[in-house]
Structures are given as structure tokens and as C-alpha cells.
Amino acid sequence: MLKINNIDVFYGAIHALKDLSLTVEAGQIVTLIGANGAGKSTTLKTISGLLKPKSGNLIFQEQNITGKAAQQIVALGIVQVPEGRRVFPSMSVMENLELGAYLRKDRVAIRDDLDRVFTRFPRLQERRSQMAGTLSGGEQQMLAIGRALMARPRLMLLDEPSMGLAPLLVREIFEIIKEINQTGTTILLVEQNAHMALSIAHYAYVLETGKIVLEGPAAELAQSDKVKEAYLGGRTN
Amino acid sequence: MEFLQQLVNGLALGSIYALIAIGYTMVYGIVQLINFAHGDIYMIGAFVGFFAVVKYGLPFLPTLLLAMLVCSVLGVIIEKIAYRPLRNSPRITALITAIGVSLFLENVVRWRLGPDPRPFPELFSVKVFSLGGVQVSNVQLLIFGVALVLIVILQFIIYRTRIGKAMRAVSQDQDAARLMGINVDRTISVTFAIGSALAAAAGILVGIAYPRIDPYMGILPGLKAFVAAVLGGIGIIPGAMLGGLVMGVAELMVVGFWSSDYRDAIAFAILIIILLIKPTGILGKNQSEKV
Numbered sequence: 001m002l003k004i005n006n007i008d009v010f011y012g013a014i015h016a017l018k019d020l021s022l023t024v025e026a027g028q029i030v031t032l033i034g035a036n037g038a039g040k041s042t043t044l045k046t047i048s049g050l051l052k053p054k055s056g057n058l059i060f061q062e063q064n065i066t067g068k069a070a071q072q073i074v075a076l077g078i079v080q081v082p083e084g085r086r087v088f089p090s091m092s093v094m095e096n097l098e099l100g101a102y103l104r105k106d107r108v109a110i111r112d113d114l115d116r117v118f119t120r121f122p123r124l125q126e127r128r129s130q131m132a133g134t135l136s137g138g139e140q141q142m143l144a145i146g147r148a149l150m151a152r153p154r155l156m157l158l159d160e161p162s163m164g165l166a167p168l169l170v171r172e173i174f175e176i177i178k179e180i181n182q183t184g185t186t187i188l189l190v191e192q193n194a195h196m197a198l199s200i201a202h203y204a205y206v207l208e209t210g211k212i213v214l215e216g217p218a219a220e221l222a223q224s225d226k227v228k229e230a231y232l233g234g235r236t237n
Numbered sequence: 238m239e240f241l242q243q244l245v246n247g248l249a250l251g252s253i254y255a256l257i258a259i260g261y262t263m264v265y266g267i268v269q270l271i272n273f274a275h276g277d278i279y280m281i282g283a284f285v286g287f288f289a290v291v292k293y294g295l296p297f298l299p300t301l302l303l304a305m306l307v308c309s310v311l312g313v314i315i316e317k318i319a320y321r322p323l324r325n326s327p328r329i330t331a332l333i334t335a336i337g338v339s340l341f342l343e344n345v346v347r348w349r350l351g352p353d354p355r356p357f358p359e360l361f362s363v364k365v366f367s368l369g370g371v372q373v374s375n376v377q378l379l380i381f382g383v384a385l386v387l388i389v390i391l392q393f394i395i396y397r398t399r400i401g402k403a404m405r406a407v408s409q410d411q412d413a414a415r416l417m418g419i420n421v422d423r424t425i426s427v428t429f430a431i432g433s434a435l436a437a438a439a440g441i442l443v444g445i446a447y448p449r450i451d452p453y454m455g456i457l458p459g460l461k462a463f464v465a466a467v468l469g470g471i472g473i474i475p476g477a478m479l480g481g482l483v484m485g486v487a488e489l490m491v492v493g494f495w496s497s498d499y500r501d502a503i504a505f506a507i508l509i510i511i512l513l514i515k516p517t518g519i520l521g522k523n524q525s526e527k528v
Contacts, residue, residue, distance in 0.1 A: 048416060074418030086413035088406050099406055102399070103418040151418070 001026040001186050002047070002078075002155055007056030009039075009046050016042040018210040019056070024155065029177070029187040031197040031218065033231055034207035040190040041083050043207070044157045047188075048080045049073040060155070075103050077154035081161065083190075085144040089133025093124055096132050096143055100150030110150070117146040120176065138169040145176065155186045162193045174200055194231035198222040206231070241371045243493035244486060249377040249446070251485020252384035256439040257462035258469070258477035259391065260432030266408040266472035267428045268324070270331050274315060274338035275436055276459015282308045282437025283357070283450045284346060290358040297360050301383070301441050305434035312433025313426045321422070339459075346452040354451040357444035380442050387438055388478060391431065395474070400427055408472070457501060461488075464508040470518025479519060483507075 002024040009017040017039050024030045032040050045051045047058060049070040057066040065073055079100075087096050097117060101110045118125040121142045127135065132143055141161055148156055158177065162170040170193065178200050181187050191197035198204055201218035206227060214226060221227050257279055264272045285304040289295040295303065319338050323331045364375045395401040403424045406414040415421055443458070444450055465484040469476025484504060491503045511518065 050412060050415060069420075070415040071418040071420050074416065080416050082413060082416060086410055086416075088409045088413065090409055091402075091405060095402065099402060099414075099417045099419075102403070147417075 001061060002188070003059040004047070005057050005059070007046060007053040007058065009042055009051055009053050011042065016210055017046065020210065020212055022205050022212060024186060024188050025203070026186050027184070028202040029181050029189060029200055031189040031191060031201035031204045032207055033191055033194040033197055033204060036192065038207040039210040040207055041159055044080055044159050044188070044190055047078060047157060071103065074151060077152070078157065079148045079151040079153035080157040081144045081148045081159060083159035083163065085140040087132040087140050087143050087147070089131065091132055092129050093132055093143055094128045096147050097150050100147035103151070113150055113152065117149055121146055137164050141165065141173055149180070153185055155188065156180065158187065158189045160190060160192060162191060162196060170196060194227065238370050239493060243489045245371055245373055245377065247486030247489035248482060249380045249485070250489060251482035252380050253439045253442055254458065254462045254465045254484050255478045255481025256384055256387065256435045257458060258465040258481045259474055260436045261463050261466040262469070262472055262474060262477040263428050263432045265466070267404060267425055268320065269328060270320060270335065271463065273332070273335040273459070274342060275432065276455035276462065277339050277342035278308050278312055278433045279436040279440040279458060280452065280455030281311060281342065281346065282440030283444045283454065284350070285437065286441040286444050287355060287357055287450060290360060301438060304437040304441050308437035309430035309434040312429040316426060316429040343452050350452065352452060354449045357448035357450050359448065360445055376446050380446060383438060383442060387435060394431070400424065404428055461504045464504050468507060468511050468518055470521030473518065473520050476518055476520040
């Protein structure tokens with residue numbers, strides 16, 4: 001579905017991604033794990049068109065999307081749930097959700113999707129006219145996911161959805177991600193919480209200082225000594 | 238009675254400041270730029286009105302709409318040429334550029350049309366009504382009416398339309414807005430267009446109320462409207478309206494009860510006071526530092 005071929009991305013003078021390649025197969029949950037500053041968010045920002053690669057290319061459903069503007073990428077069906085949720089704080093829950101469907105014109109289908117989001121997140125329905133900035137962290141994460149769903153994504157990019165949430169909520173959010181995937185949305189999940197990410201993903205990549213150092217089926221990676229030692233906090237015995 | 242009279246006069250002047258201040262505050266809200274060329278857009282609006290009436294004999298409403306249209310196009314062009322290339326530069330760079338644009342506009346008009354003030358043609362014969370001892374002119378009523386209608390339309394655009402929603406989203410979080418598929422550049426253009434159109438309307442109203450226009454007429458009202466925007470809370474549209482009205486009333490109270498020598502000083506005295514007491518403005522929230 002998405003193929004990234006040998007991209008190099010710079011943040012000012014910093015060489016953030018070095019010759020990075022990865023593939024996301026349709027229907028799967030693919031996760032990108034790694035430490036802080038490894039380049040995980042940079043990868044997602046590049047896919048979303050917020051950053052442009054210096055070299056290499058990105059192919060989405062046989063179409064070259066390298067260097068396309070963010071709004072064109074959203075229109076193609078790649079939607080990101082950004083790090084730190086980034087809901088619009090001074091707009092209501094309802095308005096945030098409507099903004100998720102900003103590029104869509106099919107009013108009836110938008111209504112249906114809104115109902116679906118409210119069924120999935122009853123809390124959001126209760127707080128529909130509340131300002132998004134007044135929601136709790138977990139509610140904001142739900143809103144950010146709901147907002148992305150309103151765009152009817154084919155590929156959803158999730159950046160650190162577990163960040164700053166209590167363990168119980170993290171479990172809930174990951175359950176929701178799994179459900180979204182089961183209803184046909186492909187997912188690329190960036191996480192520091194490698195344990196949770198590997199438990200729901202089909203395939204995984206490990207990123208270190210801008211380079212992919214390891215990849216494989218998630219279940220296999222979860223067993224690999226290197227991953228256990230570096231990311232799962234486990235000992236190798 | 239004198240107090241009520243000055244209040245009415247002050248509110249009329251304040252409505253004009255409010256229209257200009259809204260443009261300052263909208264642009265600041267979306268690109269964090271104090272657009273010091275904004276007062277000159279207002280001046281150009283007055284000149285467009287001047288030629289529309291003198292050369293083409295247009296009546297009030299077409300004159301107003303033409304000036305608003307010309308200035309909104311001008312605002313969009315200025316943003317595209319002067320500010321957009323500096324979007325990721327330090328803020329001071331864009332600020333200095335805005336001052337440059339301001340001087341450029343003033344001097345182009347002076348070069349093409351000469352520095353001498355021109356009398357703005359009379360569109361209405363002034364009638365004065367007396368309401369319980371307070372004099373209200375038809376021109377003042379026109380100012381209130383136009384300002385009110387424009388502000389209602391503005392509120393509708395901002396809160397009820399797709400582009401208004403996009404404008405609010407961009408002003409709150411530009412990257413997140415991009416991730417929704419919002420075309421940020423186009424949204425910023427529309428913001429400049431609307432702000433400039435409101436300034437043009439103010440220019441026409443001033444031309445009718447104080448019928449002398451010249452290339453430098455935008456400087457002082459521009460600065461006062463900027464103070465009004467800061468007074469209300471920069472970036473907050475209702476704040477700009479409130480700030481404009483307060484500035485207009487304060488100015489005419491000083492004229493009525495003290496001396497017209499101090500009418501301009503009061504504006505900047507207010508600026509100094511607000512920056513000392515509540516720099517975020519009347520309607521601004523006190524920002525807590527993120528740790």
C-alpha cells in the first residue's frame with residue numbers, strides 16, 4: 001500500500017532520516033519503534049507532506065506522492081493522528097470532528113461517520129459542545145483518533161498514541177486501534193511503548209538514529225534478544 | 238449632556254477604529270505578524286472611493302464594495318509578495334518588512350497623486366437629528382450601520398462557514414490544520430483579504446465623515462487601531478471591536494473635557510498603561526508558561 005524508498009530527510013542541518021526504506025502492506029498494522037529522537041515522527045511527517053525528502057521517493061497505491069502538499073496527501077486517504085494529539089483547543093469537540101472531514105463533500109456519509117465515531121467514543125458524544133482544550137488527555141486522544149476517522153482514511157498514521165496516558169487508557173486506545181484495523185483501515189503506528197506496539201502489530205521496524213536497524217514480523221521481533229534488551233526492558237537470559 | 242454627546246461621537250469614531258483593528262488582530266491571530274501596512278490599506282481604500290465617486294460618479298454602496306474589493310486584492314498580493322517568503326523567518330524580519338511595505342504604499346500614492354490633501358466628495362448632505370439634546374448625524378448613523386452589518390457578516394463567516402472554520406483552525410495550530418487537509422496558504426490569503434476589505438470600508442467611512450484624504454492619513458488611525466487591537470487582546474476579534482470603541486470614546490472624551498491637543502496622546506497613554514497592567518489585553522487570557 002505504502003512504499004518508502006531510500007529517503008533522506010533533513011531538519012535544518014540535522015540529517016534526520018538516512019536512506020530509510022519501509023513498506024506498509026494493505027490491511028496490516030505496521031509499527032515503527034525506537035528511542036526518542038530516532039526519527040519516528042520525522043518519518044510520519046514526511047509521509048504526511050509536512051516535510052519533504054531530499055532524495056528517495058514515497059509510493060502510495062502505485063502513485064508517487066513524493067513532495068506532494070499535505071492537503072493532497074490527506075485527499076488520497078493518508079491521515080495522521082499527530083504526536084501530542086494536537087486537537088484544536090478553542091474549538092468544540094463537534095467542530096474538531098467536522099474539521100476531520102474538511103475535504104469531504106458527501107454530507108450524508110459524513111453524518112454516518114459522525115454517528116460511528118460517537119458510537120465508538122460515547123464520551124465524545126457527551127462532550128460534543130465542550131471546548132477540546134478542556135478534555136482530559138485520554139479524551140483528547142480519542143478525539144484526535146475520531147477526527148482522523150472522519151476523513152475516512154485508507155492509511156492511518158498514529159504518532160505515539162500512548163504518550164502521557166495511564167496504563168489502563170493505553171490498553172483501551174490500543175484495543176481501539178486494533179478495531180479500526182479490523183474494519184479495513186491500514187495502520188502505521190509509531191510508538192515508544194514497544195511492548196504494546198509489538199503486541200498488536202503484524203510487522204515491525206526498529207529505527208535508530210534515522211536508520212532502520214531491524215525489521216520482521218512483530219511476533220518475531222518481540223522475541224528477538226536485541227529488541228528485548230533495548231526496547232522491552234527485558235534481560236536476555 | 239456633553240458627556241452623552243461625546244459618547245455618541247466617540248462610538249462613531251470608535252466603530253471606524255474597530256473595523257481597522259479587526260484586520261490587525263485577524264492577521265496577527267493567523268500569522269503572528271503586526272501588519273504595519275494595514276493603515277495604508279485603509280488610506281488606499283479612501284482613495285479608491287475618492288476616484289470611484291469623482292471619476293465615475295458611483296453612489297455610496299458600489300463605491301464601498303469597489304474599495305473593499307480592490308483592497309482585498311491588494312492585501313492578498315502584499316501577503317504573497319512581501320510576507321509569505323518570510324513565513325519561517327524570525328518575526329522581527331517580517332515586522333520590518335511590514336514597515337517597509339507601509340512606507341512603500343504611502344510613497345507610491347504620494348508619487349502618483351501628490352502629497353496635498355484632497356476633499357472627499359460629498360455623498361450625502363449631512364442631516365443632524367436631535368435626540369433629547371444629543372445630536373446625531375446621518376453620517377454617524379451610516380457609520381454605525383455599516384460597521385454593524387460588516388461585523389455581523391464577519392461573525393457569520395468565522396463561525397458558520399468552512400473557510401471560517403479553516404481560519405480558526407490555522408490560527409490555533411497550523412500543522413494540525415495541514416493534517417486536516419486545510420490549504421494553509423489559501424486560508425491566510427483569505428484572512429488578509431477580509432482584513433483589508435474591512436480597512437477599506439473604514440477608509441470610505443472616514444472619507445465621508447472627515448472629508449480630507451491624503452497619502453499619510455493611514456499612519457495615525459493605523460497606529461491607534463493597533464493600540465485598540467492590543468487593548469482588546471491581540472488575536473481576539475471581539476477584543477478588537479471593544480478596543481476600537483474604547484479608543485474612540487477615550488479620544489473624544491479627552492477632546493470634550495480636556496483639550497484636543499491631547500487627542501493623539503491618549504491613544505499611546507492607553508498603550509503604555511495596558512502594557513504595564515495587562516499586556517494580554519482586556520479579553521486576553523493570562524498565558525501560563527509551558528514547562
